[in-house]
Amino acid sequence: MRASPHPVSRKSLWLSQAMRASYQEEISPLRRRADHLRSEIELKDNTVIVVLGASGDLAKKKTFPALFGLFRNKFLPNGLQIVGYARTKMDHEEFIKRVKSNIKTPSKDMEEELEKFTKVCSYVSGQYDKDDGFKELEKHLEELEKGQDKTNRVFYMALPPSVFIPVSEHVKKNNYPKNGIARIIVEKPFGKDLESSRELQAAMSPNWKEEEIFRIDHYLGKEMVKNLLVLRFANSFMHANWSKHYIDNVQITFKEPFGTEGRGGYFDEFGIRYFRALTALTLADLLQILTLLTMDRPLSFSAEDIRDEKVRVLKAIPPIKPENVIIGQYGKSLDGSKPGYKEDDTVPKDSRCPTFASMVLFCNNERWEGVPFIMKAGKGASSGC
Numbered sequence: 001m002r003a004s005p006h007p008v009s010r011k012s013l014w015l016s017q018a019m020r021a022s023y024q025e026e027i028s029p030l031r032r033r034a035d036h037l038r039s040e041i042e043l044k045d046n047t048v049i050v051v052l053g054a055s056g057d058l059a060k061k062k063t064f065p066a067l068f069g070l071f072r073n074k075f076l077p078n079g080l081q082i083v084g085y086a087r088t089k090m091d092h093e094e095f096i097k098r099v100k101s102n103i104k105t106p107s108k109d110m111e112e113e114l115e116k117f118t119k120v121c122s123y124v125s126g127q128y129d130k131d132d133g134f135k136e137l138e139k140h141l142e143e144l145e146k147g148q149d150k151t152n153r154v155f156y157m158a159l160p161p162s163v164f165i166p167v168s169e170h171v172k173k174n175n176y177p178k179n180g181i182a183r184i185i186v187e188k189p190f191g192k193d194l195e196s197s198r199e200l201q202a203a204m205s206p207n208w209k210e211e212e213i214f215r216i217d218h219y220l221g222k223e224m225v226k227n228l229l230v231l232r233f234a235n236s237f238m239h240a241n242w243s244k245h246y247i248d249n250v251q252i253t254f255k256e257p258f259g260t261e262g263r264g265g266y267f268d269e270f271g272i273r274y275f276r277a278l279t280a281l282t283l284a285d286l287l288q289i290l291t292l293l294t295m296d297r298p299l300s301f302s303a304e305d306i307r308d309e310k311v312r313v314l315k316a317i318p319p320i321k322p323e324n325v326i327i328g329q330y331g332k333s334l335d336g337s338k339p340g341y342k343e344d345d346t347v348p349k350d351s352r353c354p355t356f357a358s359m360v361l362f363c364n365n366e367r368w369e370g371v372p373f374i375m376k377a378g379k380g381a382s383s384g385c
Contacts, residue, residue, distance in 0.1 A: 053158040054084025095123035134174035255381035327354035330380030
C-alpha cells in the first residue's frame with residue numbers, strides 16, 4: 001500500500017516557498033545597496049592597514065584574528081600590508097608572537113595560511129602624542145609602498161578614547177596618503193557620554209571628512225546580531241508576531257566569565273563596558289541590539305533610514321527609574337582561585353565602579369507598550385546571572 005502525502009506537508013512546502021520568495025523580495029534592496037557601496041569604496045590593491053594600538057588587548061583578541069580570517073578567505077586587497085603601531089617596544093619576532101597568540105589553527109592548511117599572513121605584518125614603535133613616532137611610521141609606510149603610483153591607507157584605532165584626538169591629528173599630519181584613499185576606523189567607545197562624543201566629533205571634523213571616518217562596534221559584527229534584520233523583516237511569520245501581543249518580555253544579556261585581568265585602570269575610568277556608573281549605565285552594545293529588535297521596518301535598508309528607525313525607538317524609551325536598576329561589583333570566586341575586582345592591582349582600592357548592571361526599561365510605542373526589556377551586563381559573571 002502506498003501512503004498518500006499528508007496535507008500538512010503540502011502546506012509546509014507552500015509556506016516554505018512563500019517565505020523564500022518573501023525573503024528574496026525583502027533582502028534584495030539591502031543587497032543592491034551593499035553592492036553599490038562596495039563598488040564606491042572597495043580597495044582592491046595598493047593598500048596598507050595600520051593598526052594603532054597593536055600591542056593592546058583589543059588588537060590581540062579581536063583585530064588580528066579578524067584580519068587573519070579576511071586574509072584566509074581572500075577578502076583583503078591584493079598585495080596588502082599590515083603595520084602595527086603602539087608605544088610598546090618590541091622586535092619583529094615578539095610582535096608576530098602576539099599576532100599569533102589568539103589565532104586558532106586546527107589544521108595544517110590554516111597553519112600555512114597563518115605563516116603567509118605573518119609575512120605581511122610588521123611593527124613600528126612610537127608615542128601617541130609626539131610626531132617622532134609617526135614620522136618613523138611614515139618612513140616605514142613609504143618603504144612598503146615604494147614603486148606604487150597610488151597608495152591607500154586604512155588606519156584602525158584600537159585605542160582608548162583618551163588618545164583618539166591626538167592620534168587622529170598626528171596621523172593626518174604625518175601619514176595621510178598623498179595620492180590615494182584614506183580611511184580612519186574608530187573603535188568604540190566614541191566618547192563616554194554625549195558631551196565627550198560631540199567633543200571628539202568636533203576635534204576630528206577639521207582633519208577628516210565624514211566619509212573617511214568609520215565608527216564601529218565589533219560586538220555588532222557578530223553573526224547573530226547581523227542576522228536580526230533578516231530574521232525580522234524577511235520572515236513573514238516572525239514579523240507578523242513580533243509585538244506586545246505575542247511577546248511577554250525581552251531579555252538581552254552580555255556577560256564575561258573573566259574579570260579585568262590587569263586592565264582594571266582602563267575599565268575603572270569608563271565603567272561597565274566603558275560607561276560611567278549612574279550617568280550612562282545602559283550599555284551601548286545592548287541598546288544597539290534593543291533598537292534592532294524593536295524598530296519598525298525602515299523605508300529602505302540604507303544606513304540613514306535604519307538609523308532614523310533606531311532613533312524613533314530611543315525617543316520612545318522614558319527615563320529609567322532608579323528602582324529598576326541593580327548594580328554591583330564581582331568579588332572573589334567561591335574557591336578563591338579568581339580575585340575580586342578590587343584585588344586587581346590596577347584598580348583603586350576605594351573604587352565604586354560597577355562591574356555588573358541589570359535594568360528594566362520600556363518602549364512606549366504602539367508595538368511594544370507594556371513589554372519589559374531586561375538588560376544585563378557584567379564582567380566576572382557566573383552562568384546564572
